[in-house]
Amino acid sequence: MADDLNHGIIKFNIPPPRQTSARGGENDLIDLSPHLVPAPGRSRRNGWLLRAAAPAAILLAWQLASSFGFVAAEVLPSPADIVAAFAELIRLGDLQAALPVSLGRAVAGLAIGGTTGLALGLFAGLWRIGEGLFDAPLQMLRTIPFIALVPLFITWFGIDELAKLMVIIAATIFPMYLNTYAGVRGVDPKLIEAASIFGLSHRQTAWHVILPTALPSILVGLRYASGAALLALVVAEQINARSGIGYILNNANMNQRSDIIIAGILVYAALGIAIDLLMRLLEHLALPWRPKLALA
Amino acid sequence: MLSHDHAVELHGVSRVFAGRAVLDGFALTIRPAEFVAILGASGTGKTTLLRLLSGLDRADGGTVRVPRRRSVVFQEPRLVPAKRVWQNVVLGRRGTPARARAEAALTEVGLAAHVNAWPKTLSGGEAQRVALARALVQEPDLLLLDEPFAALDALTRIRMHELVGQLWQRYRPAVVLVTHDVDEAILLADRVLVLSGGRISLDVPVDFPQPRIRSGRDFSDLRMRLLSELGVAVH
Numbered sequence: 271m272a273d274d275l276n277h278g279i280i281k282f283n284i285p286p287p288r289q290t291s292a293r294g295g296e297n298d299l300i301d302l303s304p305h306l307v308p309a310p311g312r313s314r315r316n317g318w319l320l321r322a323a324a325p326a327a328i329l330l331a332w333q334l335a336s337s338f339g340f341v342a343a344e345v346l347p348s349p350a351d352i353v354a355a356f357a358e359l360i361r362l363g364d365l366q367a368a369l370p371v372s373l374g375r376a377v378a379g380l381a382i383g384g385t386t387g388l389a390l391g392l393f394a395g396l397w398r399i400g401e402g403l404f405d406a407p408l409q410m411l412r413t414i415p416f417i418a419l420v421p422l423f424i425t426w427f428g429i430d431e432l433a434k435l436m437v438i439i440a441a442t443i444f445p446m447y448l449n450t451y452a453g454v455r456g457v458d459p460k461l462i463e464a465a466s467i468f469g470l471s472h473r474q475t476a477w478h479v480i481l482p483t484a485l486p487s488i489l490v491g492l493r494y495a496s497g498a499a500l501l502a503l504v505v506a507e508q509i510n511a512r513s514g515i516g517y518i519l520n521n522a523n524m525n526q527r528s529d530i531i532i533a534g535i536l537v538y539a540a541l542g543i544a545i546d547l548l549m550r551l552l553e554h555l556a557l558p559w560r561p562k563l564a565l566a
Numbered sequence: 567m568l569s570h571d572h573a574v575e576l577h578g579v580s581r582v583f584a585g586r587a588v589l590d591g592f593a594l595t596i597r598p599a600e601f602v603a604i605l606g607a608s609g610t611g612k613t614t615l616l617r618l619l620s621g622l623d624r625a626d627g628g629t630v631r632v633p634r635r636r637s638v639v640f641q642e643p644r645l646v647p648a649k650r651v652w653q654n655v656v657l658g659r660r661g662t663p664a665r666a667r668a669e670a671a672l673t674e675v676g677l678a679a680h681v682n683a684w685p686k687t688l689s690g691g692e693a694q695r696v697a698l699a700r701a702l703v704q705e706p707d708l709l710l711l712d713e714p715f716a717a718l719d720a721l722t723r724i725r726m727h728e729l730v731g732q733l734w735q736r737y738r739p740a741v742v743l744v745t746h747d748v749d750e751a752i753l754l755a756d757r758v759l760v761l762s763g764g765r766i767s768l769d770v771p772v773d774f775p776q777p778r779i780r781s782g783r784d785f786s787d788l789r790m791r792l793l794s795e796l797g798v799a800v801h
């Protein structure tokens with residue numbers, strides 16, 4: 271390396287200095303004194319305001335359009351109607367009954383599928399036998415969109431809970447497998463060499479060097495798998511829904527209640543946001559060593 | 567077993583890559599506590615030799631005898647980013663005794679304040695000192711240094727020279743230092759080897775006393791000799 275530096279002479283074409291304009295040119299000093307740079311607190315608050323502005327404007331326009339009768343309530347109910355639909359769902363206890371059922375399905379599917387994907391990914395990443403056995407078949411299977419499996423799963427597993435669970439499992443195995451495998455394989459071989467010099471056994475190297483270094487990638491896998499679990503939940507709950515949020519949606523559909531349908535969709539959306547926040551928190555706690563990068 | 571008067575014995579060692587012998591009939595013996603510096607143009611097989619000595623690579627022929635306890639400091643620090651500095655120093659070991667050992671070693675390399683830091687927050691020189699501490703806690707009989715200072719700035723390099731010199735005085739391992747830097751070799755070593763064509767082309771003792779001064783007469787004579795052996799024109 272060091273000698274390469276001496277050999278390679280790179281020429282830069284330096285542009286001529288620009289003409290300075292009346293308002294101050296490129297060569298003027300800019301002031302970065304602390305009192306002029308916005309404090310983090312204030313910029314964070316402004317950031318929130320900025321992000322809230324567009325949704326708030328849309329909500330307002332939507333409500334006004336509904337109130338003045340520009341859109342029919344059957345097509346698109348007003349925000350106030352949707353809030354009322356939520357109130358109804360909570361008053362009747364439907365939402366309280368549905369949420370744990372749906373969450374339970376997603377969490378159970380994610381737990382089984384995610385653990386399987388993690389185990390396969392570690393096995394294929396750490397052992398050559400594992401790679402030989404699993405990698406090619408899994409890489410092939412992963413190209414099948416899991417939604418295409420639904421009819422097959424119904425014929426195999428019926429239309430009850432098992433089929434729903436299997437759809438979610440099928441959706442979560444692959445993101446977990448791929449990212450775990452890539453994470454383990456991505457560990458710098460130089461680190462593994464160093465570990466062997468310092469007398470670590472294979473098991474110690476896996477535990478102290480490979481796994482911690484692969485953890486960011488494994489958590490990315492978990493994040494993708496969680497998103498996939500939610501998507502699979504929505505699909506799975508279309509199969510003969512007799513409980514859960516899918517059941518609320520199905521009933522609302524039959525009763526032509528678009529306000530409740532939208533409320534149900536918003537519950538799925540809220541679950542998505544909750545999962546994302548949870549994963550971020552997990553990454554924050556599990557990876558304290560990663561430098562935090564953020565572009566303004 | 568190794569005879570008592572040698573820390574390293576290599577005889578007739580060859581290492582072939584893609585039909586080309588990088589080391590060929592290579593012989594080298596190093597005494598315990600001897601500090602040997604190895605110079606050589608890029609690609610002459612210095613790293614290959616060090617990998618054979620460390621046990622990371624095997625020779626294609628000949629005998630390679632080295633002590634059981636060996637440590638390496640590589641050109642890059644090679645720290646596990648997910649482990650705190652002290653955990654890197656005693657990698658794979660846990661508990662209070664391990665931590666105490668790590669702290670002692672880090673204090674010796676002047677990093678007592680960074681015991682709990684994450685590797686990515688260290689400067690290049692600090693990370694390399696952690697790598698040195700990690701090599702020292704092994705209490706090696708043979709310490710292998712593969713251009714460990716090449717990536718450091720000149721000031722940090724001078725401090726590292728002092729540090730390595732002190733640590734060698736205190737623990738007395740046999741040291742093999744691979745370097746591009748002729749001055750570095752003369753400053754630190756008892757003996758300087760020049761590698762070329764798969765063999766040692768020059769083997770000179772550095773017998774003038776420490777501390778060695780770059781502007782000294784002996785120093786500049788030896789520097790001339792080594793540079794011309796390395797094929798660098800000296801004016």
Ligand SMILES: Nc1ncnc2c1ncn2[C@@H]1O[C@H](COP(=O)(O)OP(=O)(O)O)[C@@H](O)[C@H]1O
Nearest residue numbers: 583584588606607608609610611612613614615
């Ligand atoms: N694993 C390898 N496979 C093939 N060629 C190698 C390998 N390691 C080293 N070489 C070759 O051996 C020669 C010596 O390399 P090296 O020992 O790294 O040189 P240096 O003296 O710069 O440390 C180089 O020509 C290099 O390309």
Ligand SMILES: [Mg+2]
Nearest residue numbers: 612613614712
């Ligand atoms: Mg090298």
